[in-house]
Amino acid sequence: MQKLWGGRFTKSTDSFTDHFHSSIGFDSRMYREDITGSMAHAAMLGKQGIIPQADADLIVKTLGEILEDIEAGKVTFDEKAEDIHMNMETILISRIGDVGKKLHTGRSRNDQVALDTRMYTKKEITEIKALVKELMEELNALAEQHTQTIMPGYTHLQRAQPVTLAHHLLAYMEMFKRDYDRLCDTYRRTNVLPLGSGALATTTYPLDRYFVAEQLGFDAISANSMDGVSDRDFCVEIISDLSMLMMHLSRFCEEIILWSSHEFRFIELDDAYSTGSSIMPQKKNPDMAELIRGKTGRVYGHLMGMLTTMKGLPLAYNKDMQEDKEGLFDAIDTVKMCLPVFTKMIATMTVRKENMLQATKGGFTNATDAADWLVKQGVPFRDAHSIIGHLVLYCIEHNTNLDDLSLEEYQAISPVFNESVYDAISVKQCVEARNVIGGPSEAMTTKAIEENKAYLANL
Ligand code: ARG
Numbered sequence: 301m302q303k304l305w306g307g308r309f310t311k312s313t314d315s316f317t318d319h320f321h322s323s324i325g326f327d328s329r330m331y332r333e334d335i336t337g338s339m340a341h342a343a344m345l346g347k348q349g350i351i352p353q354a355d356a357d358l359i360v361k362t363l364g365e366i367l368e369d370i371e372a373g374k375v376t377f378d379e380k381a382e383d384i385h386m387n388m389e390t391i392l393i394s395r396i397g398d399v400g401k402k403l404h405t406g407r408s409r410n411d412q413v414a415l416d417t418r419m420y421t422k423k424e425i426t427e428i429k430a431l432v433k434e435l436m437e438e439l440n441a442l443a444e445q446h447t448q449t450i451m452p453g454y455t456h457l458q459r460a461q462p463v464t465l466a467h468h469l470l471a472y473m474e475m476f477k478r479d480y481d482r483l484c485d486t487y488r489r490t491n492v493l494p495l496g497s498g499a500l501a502t503t504t505y506p507l508d509r510y511f512v513a514e515q516l517g518f519d520a521i522s523a524n525s526m527d528g529v530s531d532r533d534f535c536v537e538i539i540s541d542l543s544m545l546m547m548h549l550s551r552f553c554e555e556i557i558l559w560s561s562h563e564f565r566f567i568e569l570d571d572a573y574s575t576g577s578s579i580m581p582q583k584k585n586p587d588m589a590e591l592i593r594g595k596t597g598r599v600y601g602h603l604m605g606m607l608t609t610m611k612g613l614p615l616a617y618n619k620d621m622q623e624d625k626e627g628l629f630d631a632i633d634t635v636k637m638c639l640p641v642f643t644k645m646i647a648t649m650t651v652r653k654e655n656m657l658q659a660t661k662g663g664f665t666n667a668t669d670a671a672d673w674l675v676k677q678g679v680p681f682r683d684a685h686s687i688i689g690h691l692v693l694y695c696i697e698h699n700t701n702l703d704d705l706s707l708e709e710y711q712a713i714s715p716v717f718n719e720s721v722y723d724a725i726s727v728k729q730c731v732e733a734r735n736v737i738g739g740p741s742e743a744m745t746t747k748a749i750e751e752n753k754a755y756l757a758n759l
Contacts, residue, residue, distance in 0.1 A: 333419035340515040408499035410617040431639040451656035459663030467740035490534040493518035497528030500616035546596040553589035570648035602627035
């Protein structure tokens, strides 16, 4: 097979070389972007009188037919034609001959691949945003059911202070809001048309880049042709956004794994989102959560891969940049699998409220509130801290907790104590007393949930 670029060559490429440098095995998934981009380019060439209008029309029409045939499974791509761009051109020429040979006027594969990859990334960002939105809706709805579900909040994975499950879930809500925002930001910088940059130094034809941008839904056109063909910042950015998103999912998964353990028993995962053991009949494993946690690693890996591929590249296009795609695609595919599984997993889990509440009882999660109660009686905080520390030690030695001490036991350590301390240190009161912005009280979490609803309605 004669290569589209074969003119200056006297020998054909080694067949293993063909296999080695071909990208059709992975870039064929951009066929729709490649065709749509070529249609806009051809229409512009016709409009500008760079090629005859009738030729442009025939090219556009034939590309439409090729698209239909691909979607009907009637087209097979050829590794020898290297990539999606040359496969498409080869098919076009096979159908309309010389007219098809005019499509590539004023264009290079370098600006073409940059265009296709941007278009593909834009489409995927939009889909991922929708999945993140669904997750946030689920999370907010779940929080709404649990504004009174008291559980221990942890630091160092040690019981620290009581919070509610709503408060805990709303913390993740904030992370996902930032993730969504980052995706919007990356979309904005991806939404810049590189076509018209040519191989690296533009072209001598009077292209109308604004027309192409408008046809393809780009908000801006790239300002410098060398940057236009060699910029892959948008790939790094989207994989970085996805890495962060996976980090958040992974942290949440880690908690789900802990919470579903027999040691915690805070939740039970639905059978549809758990698996059994091939040997231990009693096992119910949180495999989905573990897999999401595990897949986070490969997304991070793609981020490092992408950064490393780009770090030493001189301007402008280098074939190294063909390595951008597999990592990009895999990061996107991975996130698109993880998000819906995660959303359904949390939507179907059973929350064991009693166990969560019970866990706040041990571990002195109300010790800070006991100290704060003393402060309200006029004891300086540092002294109050020390008094309660002694009481905690006393409780540990006597295998009891602050709620169950008698007033005499309290007063033996400080005469300041009176009956009203018991109310102040009930876990419900500990939560409700934190009625400040960002706090776990029912009023504050309800307010946050309402604000989130308004936020989601506006996305
Ligand atoms: N398949 C190539 C890539 O993904 C397309 C651009 C090739 N350009 C070139 N001059 N070799 O980057």
